[in-house]
Amino acid sequence: MRRALLYGLRSLRAGPLARFLLWSAPEALPAAVAGLAIARAVDDGFLAGRPGVGMLWLAALLAASGAGAFGAAQVYRRLGDLTEPFRDGLVRVVVDGALRRATAGLDHEGALARLTHQAEIARDSYAGLLVLVRSFAVTTVGAVLGLASVAAPVLAWVLPPFLLGLAGLLLSLGFAARRQYAYVRGDERLSAVAASTLAAARDLTATGARGWAAERVGEAADAQARAEKALAWVTALRVLCLAIGGAGPLLALLAAGPWLLARGVGTGAIMGGLTYVLMGLRPALGALAQGLGAGGLRFAVTLGRLLDAADAPPADPPQVVAGGGSAVSTRGLTFAYGPHAAPVLRGLDLDLREGERLAVVGPSGIGKSTLAGLVCGLLTPGAGTVTIDGVDAREARGQRVLIPQEAHVFTGTLAENIAYHHPGATAAQLDASIDAVGARDLVERLGGPSAVLSPAELSAGERQLIALARAHLSPAPLAVLDEACCHLDPAAEERAEGAFAERGTLIVIAHRAGSALRADRVLVLDGEEAVLGARDEVIARSPLFRDLLGHWEHDAQIHPAS
Incomplete structure (x- = not known):
């Protein structure tokens, strides 16, 4: 995983990355303003008998949402400037590695799957991770700052279960990575067996070996199916972490409601805290759990496999045999x-x-x-x-x-x-x-x-x-x-x-x-x-x-x- 992460970071280019991050600022506005606007609209507006003030705060939230949507559109427009150079570089690595392994007499099984299917998986997963990590960071930072501005006691009840769920999610990635690796290896094996069988189709038909060929491909397909079914346990872990980090803060804040009211925290502040949890932290953690548990692991394992398969000792330059030919x-x-x-x-x-x-x-x-x-x-x-x-x-x-x-x-x-x-x-x-x-x-x-x-x-x-x-x-x-x-x-x-x-x-x-x-x-x-x-x-x-x-x-x- 570490190697894949470092490769992905090295592939980032400063100019496109700066423009990509610059447009994240307006997208952070809804996450930062949502709870605060709700709290002020309730406490300073509607409960204080000033509905006009409440409506102004809600209008400010609507304007922030519009600015965030515009920023998100600009982010996606600039995503290709980061992902396409990454894919081009990865294809060069895969092709060069396959040729060097072949000329060095090493195993190069699955090279076709790496060049086509897995390289595309890595590119798409890379794009998804860039959007995912940026969105999680923007939403979480905005929500935490908003919670602190609404009422610090609310933040104290919300943050611990959220961090506990996040930690569990990150710690479960090792188990999930092993499952994903088994799936990728099965994909390579199936591709190699199918390619070699198709290449020999005429000879297999002529010699009556079609049954053996079908059995050989079927065994590889069954092995890949078993590896894919094993990924179901990864989903169970993601659900557990999301329950702790997503539902935990909500339940904690609801349970602490009487305690917070007794200490002077207003109803609007509690509603604002609930808004940050329901519209910010919980969806952000859910997206991160889904993204890391699927696209993130797929990226790390697939890219790691591609880089490992590309490793081979440099081949000695071929020498022409004296005499103008070989026997x-x-x-x-x-x-x-x-x-x-x-x-x-x-x-x-x-x-x-x-x-x-x-x-x-x-x-x-x-x-x-x-x-x-x-x-x-x-x-x-x-x-x-x-x-x-x-x-x-x-x-x-x-x-x-x-x-x-x-x-x-x-x-x-x-x-x-x-x-x-x-x-x-x-x-x-x-x-x-x-x-x-x-x-x-x-x-x-x-x-x-x-x-x-x-x-x-x-x-x-x-x-x-x-x-x-x-x-x-x-x-x-x-x-x-x-x-x-x-x-x-x-x-x-x-x-x-x-x-x-x-x-x-x-x-x-x-x-x-x-x-x-x-x-x-x-x-x-x-x-x-x-x-x-x-x-x-x-x-x-x-x-x-x-x-x-x-x-x-x-x-x-x-x-x-x-």
């Missing part, structure tokens, strides 16, 4: 999505030499993307091994770069996007990679390397070109293209694949005949056996490959490249 080897490689599912890959032996180009072909759901994930260390083999230059693929950090079908482009300059894996690249290196993959026309059309990108305005093919240039500039000597050119025309695909083949070892998940026919060797997966060899050899040995070539040629005739 890939698998021995008895077997993988299945679950203990009772049929293996997607079974006993695969493969040797890929430095600088060699391999095309992996086969029908949808047969395990091509699974093989790419295993080579890149994203999946753990059920049996067997996969190594890059003799090192386990999961430990071969910086030795491979994966370009998936759905390319990601983030908001920032074009140069920042392309140089993401090689931040120290020179302008000449950046230009060389842009030209190599055929992205020069796109770069010029967008306004050059310094142009700021809006990812939503880019087409799928444009995003793929940017991702290809980014991967080409990466120092990683092994590139894996998992249908990374599917949104490009065949000529652009040929140019991009040629650029990667020249820079090092290349594995292409083929979706067109050209990728397979240009490769040094072809690996055909059909669910039963793997056929590996040179193009002509595989054509002779694999009926499936011959069928795929015929299908690709037929499809190209129906849908010729533009």
